[in-house]
Amino acid sequence: MFKFGFWLQRVAQLLIVLLLVTFGVSMLLRLIPVDLATILLPVASEEERVMLRAELGFDKGPIGYYLQWLGNFVQGDFGKIYFSGGTENVSDHLKQAMPRSLLLMVYTQVLALAIAIPLGVLSAYRAGRRSDKVISNTLFTLSSIPNFAIALLLIIFIGVKFAWLPTLGYVPIAEGYWEHLKHMIMPVISLSVGLIATYTRLLRADMIAALREDYVTMAASKGLSDQRILWRHVLRPSSVTLMTSAALSMGGLIGGAIVIESIFATYGVGFEVFAAIAGRQYIAMQSTVAVIALFYVFFNLVVDIGTGFVDPRTRDRRVNA
């Protein structure tokens, strides 16, 4: 039941956003009051800098530069990182960082949803009662504590005082799954806490609204148990907002987890952006930000498709809207 025109329009909208983001970053670079070639090659000769300007398109004016960057980017050439001793490809950096960010994001989502869904269902079922209030207030307080604060407290207690878990670094799955997980536990918890609160809250509100619907009374009048009604009848129509929020936060977790990635030294995409910015590697920054925006736009599209599966009404309704 895919309406082709609708999807075409949606994809076009997202592409425009993508183009504008990358163009905006490009313009931002031109605002820097210093010669970019001098920044990238601080100790090189003037001829080398002239060559670099030509190679990167700095000499072409803002639009020309952008188009050249875009052409390279689309072909998979993300530019280079410049050292005193030579260069490295940004794409190689991202190849290393991306799986780390993706795994961090997936673990965080799984943990957050695994905790938030039962809590949301429970607090909606017990709405207004003691257990609901305890859950809501605890989560509200926890969600106001920034993730870096949670990360630092985890490091102080679990990492240093009790020395249960390593506090730094990333171990690939290939080097042992248990070691890999041990390094991921604290970053994942730090990132999940806020999400758990958000997800629980969204699910609770939607479920409370759904529990007032006639189809719930109808299900009860069929003689179904409360458990079955909650999980089979109410959860799915109530989870559209939750799914939307979850999918959108995926985009934010790729690249947005900068502080956590740098505190725990699990260098992912967010850290790459940070490193590029701190090291004045502006080409790397431009390409990495573009990749992050690409993920954001991709997950936006996933939301559109996903809600159609969760709630079949939206598949048809959207087209009319």
Added chain:
Amino acid sequence: MSSLLSIKNLGVNFDTARGSLEAVHGVDIEIPAGTSVGVVGESGSGKTVMCRAAMGLLQGSNVKRSGTVIFDGHELTAMSKEEVRNLFGSGMAMIFQDPMTALNPVRRIGSQLSEGLRVRLEMSKKDAMVRSKELLELVRIPNPTAVLNSFPYQLSGGMRQRVMIAIAIACNPKLLFADEPTTALDVTVQAQILQLLRELREDLKMSMVLVTHDLGVVAGNTDYVAVMYAGEVVEYAPTTKLFADMRMPYTEALLESIPKVDHKSGTRLAVIAGRLPNPTDRGAGCSFAPRCKYAQEKCHKEHPELKKDPDGHLYRCWYPIGVAL
């Protein structure tokens, strides 16, 4: 005559921010086995709440139910939620006013219809689907296989109501609560659905409680009628008796507000002036007194008890129509 459902002194209160709201008060109704009983009243008169309270379907911590409900020998009001639940489907079932909101929007008709069969009758998935198809045929749905695979939003209003009836009768209930089953439908479809309910009732030997605000619907479809006003039953009689010889001024007013075939065009319909009383604050007198054209001083001061004619006709009025005082 044995009663299938016997409701005694049923009361329902909702705790709200503005105090306790008494939605149903002192309702007594007997539903003899094999009969159809109409419950009539304006919107807000407590018909729906009364039915849901009788079945124990009112949810929430702010709902308080009092009185006794006895169904088929089981005292529902003294049973646990799980015990009452075991009577649903095969004992009691309910159909709802708006089939759009009463069917789960994200589940296919097939799964909603077969669910009761699988949970209550413990049928296998395959058997339940076969039976579901038969049920759809029973409620005269033309292409049952396609409908089983549809979502509710893909069906018309009349079709959805037929599906809901199929779900309700799936486990052969002895008593069917039909809560305004035709209100949300087109007039032509209304007649078809009522016809269907009538036939099913005969075929399956079901009793029925038909809730409606339309006396016209009650006329051809019920054996007894209970008229509700402000959460109370104000008159109860065999249907033919009620139409021929009503006691309550309210019933009279309700009947006068229906258009009739022999009305000349341009005839003004009677309107019941005023509004239902505030359910958080009932006055001392008869709750209909402020709107009643026969009301006298006593009506405003004392709440009338339910009175009984020798033939079993019940009414709640100090100055009933057609009774010499």
Added chain:
Amino acid sequence: MRKFTKPTWLAISWLSLMMFFAIFGWALPFKSWNFVYEDDLEVGLFSNGHILGTDSNGYDLLSSIVAGTRMSIFIAIAAVGLGGLIGSVLGITAAYVRGKVDTVMVTIFNVGLSVPNLVLALALVSVLATNVDINQAVPTWRRVMVLIMSLTIVLIPILGRIARGATLSWAGREFVTAARSMGMRDRKIITKHIVPNVLPALIAVAFLAVGVVIIAEASLSILGVGIPDGASWGGMIARGRNDLEYAPHVLYVPIFFLALTVISTNHLGDVVRAQLDSREAKV
């Protein structure tokens, strides 16, 4: 006006204390926050003369907190004020005018929202804080200005979208149509009819935005691009990471102040929104 609950009073009291620190902190009898108490390095909580202890530099944490409150609160209020003003002007105009203006504005908001907050802030800070002579350090006051500007830009699409949404739901109502049919000017309709109705929603979000900015400032400081050697809560946390193993109280103190402030602003935002919802329900 409904009576406040106990948590609401606590939140108001805490924020009042923070405002007091921010405004009158200079008058408190402390030495400069970076005065080095050479004999009191890493003294614990509730020590003689240093209620909140000192860090490994010998800075007194209480005077650091008071100075940091001024910086964090100033940045937060400035960014939320500016971002809220610009965002709501853009959002309200877009929703009221509709058509092409709206489409363009929504696209701009989406562009801003498609990059994670912190990435956007980082990029802006790094570009705006680059000196013409890159080897010369950027003075603190300019860093503060850059930080406020960057966070303002981050907030504009967030707050603008809220303002647009709220305006859309009000601009379609009868009283606006009625005002228009009576020949009221658009500008007057917006100021008389739209703004008063949209404002509560914006205030609720502004409280949340204060929390967002405080956390973002702290995050940037931890990454070393905030106000590196200045006094802000984030700066204290960044410095405190060095003392993490031997004097964790150096971290507890700023985290406690920061978290409690964010909890308070979030709670007040919630209270405003709850009041708004109950008002909506009555309409």
